[in-house]
Amino acid sequence: MTADLIAFAARFNIKPSEAHVLPALFERSASKVGMAPRALLAEATYRNNKLGHYMAECARKVALECPRE
Secondary structure (H helix, E strand, O other): OHHHHHHHHHHOOOOHHHHOOHHHHHHHHHHHHOOOHHHHHHHHHHHOHHHHHHHHHHHHHHHHHOOOO
16 A cells, blocks of 8 residues: 555655645545545546545645644
8 A cells, every 4th residue: 555655645746744644544535435445545546536636635634734743
């Protein structure tokens, strides 16, 4: 999953200061839609560009609210 998270962050220009929220974001989102986190991550990274942009925006918003210390 780590390699796919790195690919997602690179593809959607996620800053290192935002990337720390990605694992939890994909885990929680996947549980809400009944998917495995890896499957949702692959869908957002490699197949569904709109989903990828949506998840990237979510990551940016969450990272602003929960900055890494």
